[in-house]
Amino acid sequence: SQKIEQNSEALNIQEGKTATLTCNYTNYSPAYLQWYRQDPGRGPVFLLLIRENEKEKRKERLKVTFDTTLKQSLFHITASQPADSATYLCAPTGVGSGGSNYKLTFGKGTLLTVNP
Amino acid sequence: DVKVTQSSRYLVKRTGEKVFLECVQDMDHENMFWYRQDPGLGLRLIYFSYDVKMKEKGDIPEGYSVSREKKERFSLILESASTNQTSMYLCASSLRGETAASYEQYFGPGTRLTVT
Numbered sequence: 001s002q003k004i005e006q007n008s009e010a011l012n013i014q015e016g017k018t019a020t021l022t023c024n025y026t027n028y029s030p031a032y033l034q035w036y037r038q039d040p041g042r043g044p045v046f047l048l049l050i051r052e053n054e055k056e057k058r059k060e061r062l063k064v065t066f067d068t069t070l071k072q073s074l075f076h077i078t079a080s081q082p083a084d085s086a087t088y089l090c091a092p093t094g095v096g097s098g099g100s101n102y103k104l105t106f107g108k109g110t111l112l113t114v115n116p
Numbered sequence: 117d118v119k120v121t122q123s124s125r126y127l128v129k130r131t132g133e134k135v136f137l138e139c140v141q142d143m144d145h146e147n148m149f150w151y152r153q154d155p156g157l158g159l160r161l162i163y164f165s166y167d168v169k170m171k172e173k174g175d176i177p178e179g180y181s182v183s184r185e186k187k188e189r190f191s192l193i194l195e196s197a198s199t200n201q202t203s204m205y206l207c208a209s210s211l212r213g214e215t216a217a218s219y220e221q222y223f224g225p226g227t228r229l230t231v232t
């Protein structure tokens with residue numbers, strides 16, 4: 001069966017350091033992989049999407065890699081700030097057919113806490 | 117600015133009541149989704165719709181039904197609420213097309229439903 005694992009439920013780092021979050025998937029062949037941010041009591045917010053033929057994508061302090069051989073995506077936040085504290089969710093994407101192609105299955109998320 | 121709204125932020129209902137959760141999007145999106153989110157279980161897809169009057173079951177449709185009479189509105193119905201349906205309910209929408217942007221989902225703020 002299809003499975004998504006995010007490396008840890010919680011990650012604590014010091015302000016200014018780089019946070020690295022991992023997303024591993026099995027029994028998927030996604031065309032894309034997405035990352036979302038979720039703050040407590042709120043809906044997830046889209047951050048980045050990376051295509052299967054892209055090795056790396058950047059947006060400001062965020063960087064995502066996608067290794068389809070390892071079936072893994074890494075999500076980096078450089079120069080982390082306390083405001084980056086949130087839960088981050090990954091979602092392999094584009095694995096169905098027809099309308100089902102737009103469904104997302106999310107990992108359970110990693111709660112990142114950046115300490116001042 | 118894109119917007120997904122949900123009818124209530126907090127809702128308390130009694131066991132056996134019929135419950136309607138409403139979701140409206142103003143982005144002219146074809147796809148709409150209902151999820152529930154529970155601690156330790158993550159986001160799980162209940163139902164989704166890729167067109168007006170079209171619906172497909174997600175991973176956990178039991179105990180729920182949906183209605184999509186208009187493109188902008190997607191309703192989740194709990195025919196007879198039970199305590200195990202106490203949860204955070206999140207609605208989302210996305211485009212339907214051939215580009216990567218079609219896979220980005222926009223979420224509402226969520227409805228925290230308590231069934232007593």
